[in-house]
Amino acid sequence: MDPTQARRLLDHACSRGAGFAELFVEESRFSSIQLRDRRVESASAGTEFGIGLRMVFGSQVLYGHTSREDTGALERLVEELAQARPRHGQDLDLGDPVTGRSAADSSKAGRDPSDPQKDGRLAILRQADEAARAVSPRVVQATVGIMHRRTRLTIFNSEGLEREGDRTWTRFNVGVVAEHQGVRQTGSEAPGEGRGLEFLDGLDAIGNAKAAADRAVRMLDASPAPAGEMPVLIGNGFGGVIFHEACGHPLETEALRRKATPFAGRIGELVAHPCLTAIDDGTIPYAWGSLEFDDEGTPTTRTTLIENGILRTFLSDRIGAAECGVPRSGSARRESYRYAPVSRMRNTFIAAGESSHDELLASMGDGLWAVRMGGGSVNPATGEFNFAVEEGYMVKGGVVRQAVRGATLTGKGHEIMPRIRMVGRDLAMAPGTCGASSGLVPVCVGQPSILVDPILVGGRS
Amino acid sequence: MNLSPSDALDLVLDSARKGGAQDADALYEESESLSLDVFEGSMKNLERSDSVGLGVRVLVDGRPGYSFTERLTAESLRRCVQDAVALAAFTDPLGIELPEPFAPAPIDLGIFDESALAWGPARMLEQCLEAEAKAKSEDARIVNIPHLGASRSVGRSLLGNSRGFRGERKSASVSFGIGVVARDASTDKMGWDGASWRNPRAIHPDQTARTAVERAVGLLGARPIAPGRLPVLFDERVSGQFLGIFLGAFLADSVQKGQSRLVGRVGERIAPVGFHLATSPLLPTMSGSRVFDAEGIPTARRDLVEDGILRGFLHNLETSRREGIAPTGDAHRGYTGRVSAGFSNVELDLSRGRRKADLIGQFPKVLHVVKLEGSTGCNPVSGDISIGVQGFLHESGSVIPVDRVSLSGNFFDLLPDIVGWGDEIRPGVHGQIVPSLLVDSLQLAS
Numbered sequence: 001m002d003p004t005q006a007r008r009l010l011d012h013a014c015s016r017g018a019g020f021a022e023l024f025v026e027e028s029r030f031s032s033i034q035l036r037d038r039r040v041e042s043a044s045a046g047t048e049f050g051i052g053l054r055m056v057f058g059s060q061v062l063y064g065h066t067s068r069e070d071t072g073a074l075e076r077l078v079e080e081l082a083q084a085r086p087r088h089g090q091d092l093d094l095g096d097p098v099t100g101r102s103a104a105d106s107s108k109a110g111r112d113p114s115d116p117q118k119d120g121r122l123a124i125l126r127q128a129d130e131a132a133r134a135v136s137p138r139v140v141q142a143t144v145g146i147m148h149r150r151t152r153l154t155i156f157n158s159e160g161l162e163r164e165g166d167r168t169w170t171r172f173n174v175g176v177v178a179e180h181q182g183v184r185q186t187g188s189e190a191p192g193e194g195r196g197l198e199f200l201d202g203l204d205a206i207g208n209a210k211a212a213a214d215r216a217v218r219m220l221d222a223s224p225a226p227a228g229e230m231p232v233l234i235g236n237g238f239g240g241v242i243f244h245e246a247c248g249h250p251l252e253t254e255a256l257r258r259k260a261t262p263f264a265g266r267i268g269e270l271v272a273h274p275c276l277t278a279i280d281d282g283t284i285p286y287a288w289g290s291l292e293f294d295d296e297g298t299p300t301t302r303t304t305l306i307e308n309g310i311l312r313t314f315l316s317d318r319i320g321a322a323e324c325g326v327p328r329s330g331s332a333r334r335e336s337y338r339y340a341p342v343s344r345m346r347n348t349f350i351a352a353g354e355s356s357h358d359e360l361l362a363s364m365g366d367g368l369w370a371v372r373m374g375g376g377s378v379n380p381a382t383g384e385f386n387f388a389v390e391e392g393y394m395v396k397g398g399v400v401r402q403a404v405r406g407a408t409l410t411g412k413g414h415e416i417m418p419r420i421r422m423v424g425r426d427l428a429m430a431p432g433t434c435g436a437s438s439g440l441v442p443v444c445v446g447q448p449s450i451l452v453d454p455i456l457v458g459g460r461s
Numbered sequence: 462m463n464l465s466p467s468d469a470l471d472l473v474l475d476s477a478r479k480g481g482a483q484d485a486d487a488l489y490e491e492s493e494s495l496s497l498d499v500f501e502g503s504m505k506n507l508e509r510s511d512s513v514g515l516g517v518r519v520l521v522d523g524r525p526g527y528s529f530t531e532r533l534t535a536e537s538l539r540r541c542v543q544d545a546v547a548l549a550a551f552t553d554p555l556g557i558e559l560p561e562p563f564a565p566a567p568i569d570l571g572i573f574d575e576s577a578l579a580w581g582p583a584r585m586l587e588q589c590l591e592a593e594a595k596a597k598s599e600d601a602r603i604v605n606i607p608h609l610g611a612s613r614s615v616g617r618s619l620l621g622n623s624r625g626f627r628g629e630r631k632s633a634s635v636s637f638g639i640g641v642v643a644r645d646a647s648t649d650k651m652g653w654d655g656a657s658w659r660n661p662r663a664i665h666p667d668q669t670a671r672t673a674v675e676r677a678v679g680l681l682g683a684r685p686i687a688p689g690r691l692p693v694l695f696d697e698r699v700s701g702q703f704l705g706i707f708l709g710a711f712l713a714d715s716v717q718k719g720q721s722r723l724v725g726r727v728g729e730r731i732a733p734v735g736f737h738l739a740t741s742p743l744l745p746t747m748s749g750s751r752v753f754d755a756e757g758i759p760t761a762r763r764d765l766v767e768d769g770i771l772r773g774f775l776h777n778l779e780t781s782r783r784e785g786i787a788p789t790g791d792a793h794r795g796y797t798g799r800v801s802a803g804f805s806n807v808e809l810d811l812s813r814g815r816r817k818a819d820l821i822g823q824f825p826k827v828l829h830v831v832k833l834e835g836s837t838g839c840n841p842v843s844g845d846i847s848i849g850v851q852g853f854l855h856e857s858g859s860v861i862p863v864d865r866v867s868l869s870g871n872f873f874d875l876l877p878d879i880v881g882w883g884d885e886i887r888p889g890v891h892g893q894i895v896p897s898l899l900v901d902s903l904q905l906a907s
Contacts, residue, residue, distance in 0.1 A: 027532075033551070036718075042799050043548035046529035047537060050512065064509035067531045068463055077509065084495070084507055084582040116551055140719060177720070177842065184843045225847075227688060227867070227906030258500055260607035260642070262649075338510060377835025381607050381642050382649045386834040386849035386867075408838035408847045408867055456685075458838065458847055458867025458906045 001025045001051065001069065006156040009053070009074055014158050016082035018055035018062075020094055022157040024295065025051050026337040031113040034145035035125045041143070043116065050337035055081050059092040059323055063340035094322050097159035098297045104152065104166035110196020113148050121146050124172075124200055128209040132176050135213035138220060140184075141177040144209065146170070148197065151336075155297045163297045169288065169442055170199040171431065174209045178216035185405070187216030187390075192431040193286045194442070215372065215391050218403060225392060225407035231367035231453040232409060233360055233395070237428035238373050240445035243278060244348050244434070245378040246385040246413025251305050252331070252343040253320025254437065260381040262414040266311050267326075272417035274309040275353055282330060282346035288431030289348075289443035293330065295341040300330040305348075306417075317343040335439025342438045349446030353423025360424055360451050362398040368407060368457055369393045369400060376409075383412040408458040416452060424449035463513070463533040466491070470621040472535060473517050476542040478623060482519035482526075482549070484559045485542075486622035486756065489515045490796045496612030497582055499589040507582060516796030519545045523554030529797045557778040560788070562626040563759060565752040571659065571745040572890075577613050577633035580661040585611035588637065592666035596641050599674040602681065608640030608653070613661075626757040634748070634890065637664045643677035652677025656889030659746050676831070679853075683864035685907035686854050692824045692901040693868065694817070696831045696852070697886050701807065701893030706836045707844060707872040711738075711765050712802055713780035715842075722844050722873045723771060731771045732876045735813050738766040740775060740791060741894065742805035749806035749892035755794035760805060763789065769877075775802040808894040814884030820899045823881060826856045828863065828905065844872035846903075866907040875900050 006023050013021035028048040034041045051074065052065040062081040066073050116122045125144045132142040150168045155161060171192030178185050189208040193199045234242065250261035263271060272278075282291050282300030291300045296318055304312050314324065317332035320343045332341035361369070369392060376387030389407040393400050429446035464472060466489045477485035490513070497507040516529035519542065526549030530541040589609050596606055615633040620626070638655020654672035658664060695703050715721040723731070732738070742751050742760035754760055756778050764772055776784070777792035777800050793803040821827050834849030851864040883897035 033548075039553050040551045042527065043551050044527035044529075044799065045541075045544040045548060046516075046797055047532055047541070049530070049532040049537075060504055060507070062507045062509075064511070066511040067513045067533075068511070070462070073511075077511070080509055081507065084497075084509070085504075115547065122551065179719075184840075186840070186842065224869075227869075257505075258607040259605050338512065340506065340508065375835075375837035377837065379651055379834075381605070381640070381651050384834065384849075384864075386838065388838040388847065406838070406845055406847045406869060408849065410834070410849045410865060410867060456865060456907070458849060458869065 001154065003156070003162060005071060009078060010156060010158045012075065013055050013078050016078065018057055020056040020158055022054045022155065023051060024153065024155055024337050026151060026153045028149055028151040028336065030149050032145060032147040033116050033121055033125065034143065035129055036143045037141060038129055048336060052337040052340070053077055053081070054340055056094070056319065057085055059319060060085065061319065061340055065337050092319070092322055094318050098157065099160045101162045102164060104164040106166050109150060109166045109168045110198050112150060113197060119197060120200065124205045128174055128205040131206040132174060132209040132213040135210055136178065136217045138178045138180050138217050139176055139213050140179045143175045145173050157297065161297045163293060165292065167194065168196045169194050170197055172200070172203055172205055172208065174212045176213040176216045178213070178220055180220045183220055185216045185219040187212040190431065192288050194288055194290050195286045219391060219405050222403035222405040225404035225457065227458055229454040229456050231364045231451060232455045232457065233364050233367065233369045233449055233451050234373065235371040236424065236426045236447055236449050238430040238445060239370065240349055240430070240447035241373050241376060241432065242385065242387055242409065243350055243447060244345060244445040245376055246383060247278070247417060248345045248348045249378065249380045249436070250383060250413060251314050253314050253316040253324045253326060254342040255380050256314055256324045257320055262383050263311060267313065269311055270309045271311045271414065272306055272309040273420050275423050276306060276309055276417065276420050277304065277351040278306040278349070279304050279351055280315055280345055280348045284347050287347045287429065287444050289346040291346060294332040295334045296332040298328055298330040298332065300346065303329045315343045315345060317341055333438060333441045335441055339438040344436060344438060344441055345434060345443050347429060347444035347446065349427065349429060350423065350448065350450060352425050352427040352448045355422045355424050357424060357426065357449060360422055360449055361395060361400070363422055364395055364451055365398060367395050369395050370407070370409065378413065383414050385413055386410050410456045410458055416455060419452050419454065420450050421453055422451040464535060464538070466619050469515055469533050469538055470619060472538050473515065473542055474621060474623050476539050477517065477519045477546070480542055480546045482521045482546060484520040484623050485517060486559055486620065487515060487517040488755065488794055488796050489619040490616065492614055492616040494612060494614035495582065496610060497585050498610035499586065499593060500609065502590065502593065504586055514796040517542055517545050518800065519549055520555070521546060521549040523556055524549040524552045525555055526552065527799050555779045557782050559622045559624050560626060560757045561624050565628060565759065568743060568752055570743065570750040570752070572632040572750055574633055574659045576660050576662070577635050578615060580613050580635050588664060588666045592639050592670040595667045595670035596639060596674050599671055600643065600678050602643045602645060602678055603641050603674055604644045605642040606639065607642065608638065611637045620755065620757055622757055628753045628757060630751055634659055635661045635664065637666065637669060639670055639673045641673045641677050643681055645681045648681060648683065650677045650680040650683065658890055680851055680862045680864065683851060683862035685865045686861070686863050688906050690902045690904050692827045692899065693903045694820055694827055694829045695898045696829060697883055697895065697897045698831055699833050700898045701887065701895035702833055704807065704895055706839045707841055708804060708807065709841045711775055713774035713776045713784065714802060716774050717780060717783055720842050726771050727773060729771055730769050732766055732769040733879055734769050736766060736769045736879065737764055737810035739764045739808045740804045740806065741808035744806050744808070746890045747806045747892045748890055749804060751805055754790040755792040755800060758788045758790040758792065760790040775804065777802045806892040806894065809882070809896060811884060811894070811896055814882050814896050817883055817897060820881050820883060820897065821855050823899065829853045829855060846870045846872055866905055868903045868905055870903045875903065878902070
């Protein structure tokens with residue numbers, strides 16, 4: 001969009017009473033290729049394009065978007081929003097303006113996909129597919145894929161900001177189904193980074209495929225998990241999904257604004273075991289959830305949320321920061337031009353502790369080792385969560401015994417935090433997609449192995 | 462400059478032919494919506510959206526290639542077709558024939574009602590405030606109303622293929638919902654009510670607020686109960702959601718790839734006598750209603766389970782050809798994605814449905830489930846169930862609210878154990894005609 005046209009629209013928006021106005025112009029190119037059982041199951045490409053307009057009146061946010069870029073359509077949008085605004089609402093000082101001009105550095109975007117044969121994607125997928133199948137005759141299906149997204153965006157605001165961005169993401173995925181005597185188990189891996197196809201150069205696609213297939217095959221012999229309260233050692237990496245869901249979301253100002261968080265009013269208080277420090281970091285180079293600047297143009301930061309058990313701050317966007325009186329963390333994010341930005345996580349993790357794996361197992365005694373977590377859900381207003389264990393083992397007297405399947409972990413996030421009583425050294429991160437009111441955004445979850453004592457396990461035996 | 466929808470379709474289908482595709486189909490979609498939400502007496506957010514997009518599938522020597530664009534300029538549409546043609550080189554031939562044009566039956570499905578458009582922000586706000594006031598005054602234990610909002614949307618889609626098929630579908634809907642938090646000495650509980658409708662006259666803020674409050678307050682004091690096997694009644698609020706986790710087993714694609722426990726079971730009994738499960742695309746007002754599917758095939762109601770016997774699966778052109786059967790009209794597609802198949806409204810026959818009190822009274826002890834806590838412990842392929850639930854234990858006349866328990870079992874094993882169902886469905890136009898389901902029995906852990 002031409003900057004003069006953008007300025008004119010923003011001026012128009014402010015002349016209709018908006019205290020702040022912003023345009024988010026985005027064009028994204030998607031490319032994905034997926035192989036199932038040696039065949040290219042799908043190959044697709046696409047272009048998303050649209051313009052989001054935000055007008056802020058006090059603490060009221062009016063947001064509109066359109067895929068039509070003619071001036072008439074955009075002027076109409078300003079008018080429609082202005083007319084739809086209800087008359088009353090409190091005043092809100094948004095604080096220091098976010099200004100500056102910067103052009104995108106396209107060299108950082110890396111290699112774009114071209115022909116899947118020539119750019120190497122098909123070869124990697126074929127190798128991974130074969131590697132997964134070679135693990136065991138019990139592997140009955142393998143699906144492997146690569147997706148790439150490149151987003152070019154410009155943010156203009158009424159304070160004078162004009163910031164261009166060029167962001168890329170590449171991700172590999174493998175899913176394996178194993179079967180034996182009517183029992184089916186699945187295993188998956190999905191590493192990804194915030195860069196172009198050069199991510200694939202350093203990727204161990206075969207190793208990932210084998211790991212997914214191994215897990216699916218191992219779990220075929222698992223017995224049903226027991227049920228009841230018990231100590232649980234939650235494995236590193238994707239295990240961080242529990243912290244993400246049960247504590248991360250309630251630590252966003254979007255929850256605090258609605259008082260829909262058990263952490264409201266608790267800054268400076270002990271909310272977790274003193275062994276626990278948790279960080280949300282948007283600055284890790286090439287990490288799946290990193291950003292140079294957030295979707296309001298604020299430079300991103302590394303934010304310590306909980307330090308030695310004490311709650312330090314919340315993740316904020318500009319409105320959340322102003323309304324809730326917390327510092328800006330550069331966490332305003334949105335899936336695309338279709339969404340108004342709100343505070344969201346980036347790369348969220350529990351910091352590494354001191355304990356070795358053996359110490360954790362020994363300290364647990366009898367319990368469940370949840371090596372690999374599956375997905376889950378949480379109600380941020382009440383903190384209630386529920387997560388599946390994808391790979392688990394029973395532990396007796398500190399010794400790992402039989403594999404178990406079908407376990408779920410249930411509880412309330414803020415109640416679990418004080419029960420994390422030991423933290424391992426083996427911090428690892430895992431990419432994922434997080435869904436909330438501003439859509440699906442790429443994030444990392446992460447943690448070292450942690451011992452939670454106790455937690456409710458739901459199982460079948 | 463953006464092209465008109467029909468010009469865009471013509472250009473895409475024509476470019477596909479010129480680019481080397483023997484056949485192509487394209488889906489244009491546009492939607493316009495307005496939504497607002499309210500917190501503590503004032504509007505917090507208002508959103509207005511206006512989006513368009515077009516997706517094309519080309520068939521080059523039978524090989525499919527897909528692409529989409531949200532920029533409907535001639536240049537972007539041509540690039541979209543080029544991408545699709547280039548990608549087709551890597552896929553395997555489907556061997557399908559796109560359908561010839563047909564004249565859709567002149568049925569008014571009642572899915573487009575102009576009155577939805579007249580529901581403006583001022584009225585939405587007024588009704589939200591009414592619900593908020595009602596919820597607050599209804600019960601002193603309501604401490605927060607974090608979710609309260611209204612929305613309306615209008616959508617239009619246009620499907621065309623290179624054989625000359627053109628079909629249009631227009632729909633409009635309104636939604637209203639409220640989520641409240643109730644608190645007592647020990648717990649916070651969330652209660653929600655809301656629904657989508659075709660006409661804003663169906664929205665009753667007072668009633669919606671009252672129901673949300675009842676639901677939140679009803680669960681206060683909930684606690685775990687002793688583990689064991691017991692009969693479970695899935696309320697109609699959650700039965701559709703519960704069933705929905707496993708309905709992928711009815712997709713022919715899953716069956717053909719060995720990803721369904723129903724492989725090879727057509728003609729066998731999988732559910733009790735009297736149990737009919739259908740895809741029902743011609744139901745009035747429902748969200749999944751349509752007269753042609755996403756590949757231009759006429760739709761019709763079809764029993765997949767008839768009186769407990771498995772009769773068939775959901776097909777698109779690709780899967781029906783593989784099985785050598787006539788197209789069934791179950792194809793689904795959005796402009797950004799590929800053709801799949803699915804239910805066009807799920808209909809579980811309500812005849813022989815009973816009142817909820819009768820269902821509960823059938824056993825001395827029944828867990829009445831009103832809330833599911835995520836489906837990630839459930840495996841749609843194996844049918845394994847491990848899911849957290851909240852609800853009420855009915856035992857010899859007493860009723861106890863229950864939480865922090867989980868249910869386990871296997872969906873395909875419990876289907877024959879369905880011993881009764883209700884006579885009501887969840888209000889709204891959500892496309893799930895699914896009554897409450899009584900299962901004897903499931904394993905409960907706490």
